[in-house]
Amino acid sequence: MLNEELKQALVSRRRDLHQYPExxxxxxxxxxxVAAELLELGFDIRTGLDVMKPDAVMGKPSEEVTSAHYHWAKENGADPSTIERFKNGFTGIVADWKTGKDGPVTAFRVDMDALPILESDAADHVPAAEGFRSLNEGSMHACGHDAHTSIGLGLARLIAENPDSLRGTIRLIFQPAEEGTRGSRSMAEAGVVDGVDHFIATHVGTGVPHRTFVAASNGFLATSKIDVTFKGIASHAGAKPEEGKNALLAAASAALNLQAISRHSGGTTRINVGELHAGSGRNVIADRAVMKVETRGENAQLNAFVKERAESVIRGSALMYGVDVRFETVGEAIDCNCSPDLAEQLAEAAPESPYIDHVVLEDTSSAGSEDATYFMERVIRNGGKATYCIVGTNLAAGHHNEKFDINEETMFAGVDVLYRAAMKLNGHN
Structure with a gap:
């Protein structure tokens, strides 16, 4: 089903995106x-504020950062015919292929964003050795979203090349800001999956072996990402220590005591302090501290339990040291289980692919958190079906690692299986 030209296009596109992570x-x-290619293929596309609800966006960079990156993008190969659509940082895309024939609406979601990781330049790191290591220092595709975007474009090409084989509508959702679970809620609340009968999200890797396909991954935890800012009063640490109010000590106390939050008998819970920055000099009482915290729970209720107690601990530490504290939720995801009958249909389609040797119907092992759950929950609540599938791959290193890399044949499997799923769900009976 995939010819050599398409295979080469997948590899070339992935390597280009890997070199310019955002x-x-x-x-x-x-x-x-992505938008330019979809338009060229004949898709109807909506972008930016047409597919994203601004007040549901979490953790969006400042206007200054956004503007600076817009100029970087223009100087580094952005498509001039479509770049203006995205200069405000609302980078979501929804593309519809409308066949004009009665049939279901099937949506496929892929994500586009990279991570704040400095990519390895070691000689044994394939992107470095073969010349497609990140040129945007401090950013890296260390989770496979470059492959996801390429898979989405590969699927778009097969759909456009076989218009008479399908009925109904195929919708492709290219989502920003999955990392930190920030991007999907704004798109879900903008209604981009309303009226969708089948919703399929896809990821590569996550520990699944190469040439293995998982039709339903149900191990995602609900999560909240919280930025905490402590504000105290600076003072000379030697001359007038009693006049200061120490934000650093408040933050350090909170970081330690957060680990004492009890776990819950109702299921898995997690808490982590990932960053803590404070102070301005060894002889200055620190007047400011910033802490980045995440909570997780097996379901939204358990995550809320941990989050509520975390905020109580943090407020208590602030009170103890007489400093002010401010919270900002910069990312969030819920839990959602896949629809068994949709997963079964994918599991029936996958063995037909020459790139798949083994199919797993359901995997319930812990897989972190995933904001595609907002899409899934909304589709299911509205009467549709949703699943989250995994295309296995050989990994050079774990996800979110400076040496992360995939077996690029995985993209062939992803495109092939998703197209077969589209044919099964939207093909002529």
Whole structure:
């Protein structure tokens, strides 16, 4: 089903995107290229504020950062015909292929963003050795979203090349800011999956072996990402320590005591302090501290349990040291289980692919968190069906690692299986 030209296009596109990674809500170069290709193939596309609800966006970079990156994107290969659509940092894309024939609406979601990781330049790291290591220092595709975007474009090409084989509508959703679970809620609340009968999200890797396909991954935890700012009063640490109010000590106390939050008998819970920055000099009482915290729970209720107690601990530490504290939720995801009958249909389609040797119907092992759950929950609540599938791959290193890399044949499997799923769901009976 995939010819050599398409295979080469997948590899070339993935390597180009890998070389120019963009973090959440900054995927301007990426989105411009995706939008231009979709338009050329004949898709109807909606972008930016047409598919994103601004007040549901979480953790969006400042206007200054957004503007600077817009100029970077223009200077580094953004498509000039579409880049202006994304200059405000609302980088979501929804593309519809309407066949004009009665049939279901089937949506496929892929994500586009990179991570704040400095990519390895070691000789044994394939992107470095073969010349497609990140040129955007401090950003890296260390989770496979470059492959996801390429898979989405490969699927778009097969759909456009076989218009008479399908009925109903195929919808492709290219989502920004999955990392930090920030991007999908704004698109879901904008209604981009309303009226969708089948919703399929896809990821590569996550520990699944190469040439293995998982039709339903149900191991995602609900999560909240919280930025905490402590504000105290600076003072000379030697001359007038009693006049200071120490934000650093408040933050350090909170970081330690957060680990004492009890786990819950109702299921899995997690908490982590990932960053803590404070102070301005060894002889200055620190007047400011910033802490980045995440909570997780097996379901939204358990996550809320941990989040509520975390905020109580943090407020208590602030009170103890007489400093002010401010919270900002910069990312969030819920839990959602896949629809068994849709997963079964994917599991029936996958063995037909020459790139798949083994199919797993359901995997319930812990897989972190995933904001595609907002799409899934909305589709299911409205009477549709949804699943989250995994295309296995050989990994050079784990996800979110400076040496992360995939077996690029995985993209062939992803495109092939998703197209077979589209044919099964929207093909002529």
């Amino acid at each position: 973090q959440g809500f900054l995927e301007m170069r990426t989105a411009s290229i």
